[in-house]
Amino acid sequence: MKRWQYILGGIGLVFVVIQFIPNELPPTTQQNTGDISTSGLVSKEIADLLKTSCYSCHSNETNYPWYSYVAPTSWLMKKDVSEGREELNFSTWLDYDTTKMLGKLDDISSEVGEGRMPMKIYTLMHPSAKLDETQRASIVAWAEETMDKIAEEEEEEEVEASDN
Amino acid sequence: MHFLSNEVDELQKLAEIPFTNLNTIMKKLLFLAVLTLTGSLFFQGISKQEQEPEPNLILSTEAALPDDVKAVVDKKCYGCHNANSKNEKGKAKLDWDALDGMKKSKRKAAMGEIAEVLEKGEMPPKKFLENKPEGALTEAELATLAQWSSGKKK
Known part of the structure; x- marks a missing residue:
């Protein structure tokens, strides 16, 4: 046998062996009562944008493609989805207190506005998740408006509380 | 493409396989791809040096903090x-x-x-x-x- 045949065979063998390493993908749920879409903070347009471009990692509604079950891509999938949900999870939005919500929205504004999100490796495999400049701008505008809205509401509550 | 052909030449010498047909070239390219991928994994761990903080700086006393x-x-x-x-x-x-x-x-x-x-x-x-x-x-x-x-x- 030639050397390249050994190399290819070796790669093939490693590929088969790594399929047996246990790798549990984060679980999914489709109906989430704490979802941001139930909060009254998002218009239909923004909710749809978030669903198409963010929800795969930043919600519990992940759609796993076939290669999520094949190592080594399954490892990447597990890492990115669990880190994504931990950083920001739209499915459990109502669990955040107002300070946290503001922090998340501020992050959304800068991550999306400065083009770091959605991640390149994700849009490469999911071209439909790419955001054009107009879509980016509308997410940023929404995040900024919503921050003002939440801060104002909180201020009103504080005033009411001190009046009583 | 100049860069790639150089790499392939190098590999050819290393592996001492003569270029005879397209098939061999494809296999070498595949090998090169795997090599690059493996190599790139090692680079992820290397991070930039953090800048040292300035000692003894103090935030303005005007700052609205407790x-x-x-x-x-x-x-x-x-x-x-x-x-x-x-x-x-x-x-x-x-x-x-x-x-x-x-x-x-x-x-x-x-x-x-x-x-x-x-x-x-x-x-x-x-x-x-x-x-x-x-x-x-x-x-x-x-x-x-x-x-x-x-x-x-x-």
Whole structure:
């Protein structure tokens, strides 16, 4: 046998062996009562944008493609989805207190506005998740408006509380 | 393509396989691809050096922070997170000097992000603490900052 045949065979063998390493993908749920879409903070347009471009990692509604079950891509999938949900999870939005919500929205504004999100490796495999400049701008505008809205509401509550 | 053909030449010498047909070239390219992928994995672990913080800088006394919070910030955070910091990343993420001038929503947002970073134990960065273990937050300091940044009243 030639050397390249050994190399290819070796790669093939490693590929088969790594399929047996246990790798549990984060679980999914489709109906989430704490979802941001139930909060009254998002218009239909923004909710749809978030669903198409963010929800795969930043919600519990992940759609796993076939290669999520094949190592080594399954490892990447597990890492990115669990880190994504931990950083920001739209499915459990109502669990955040107002300070946290503001922090998340501020992050959304800068991550999306400065083009770091959605991640390149994700849009490469999911071209439909790419955001054009107009879509980016509308997410940023929404995040900024919503921050003002939440801060104002909180201020009103504080005033009411001190009046009583 | 010049770069690629050079690489392939190198590989050819290494493997001592003569170029006879397209098939061999394809296999070599595949080998090269695997090699590059494996190589790139090693580069992910290498990170840039963190800039040293400025010692003995103090946040303006005008800052609208409770005294106990300001004391901790001056001691443990302000060295990197100030308006003139040479630590670009630290300055971009949080600048204590700018906090007062922010509108309320932005200031609260910054607090929310501070609270989260503290909960996850991400600050001060591990890399920084390796060289300066005394820079770590004590439990009491952490509690002071966490209490304030979470926006909860005592």
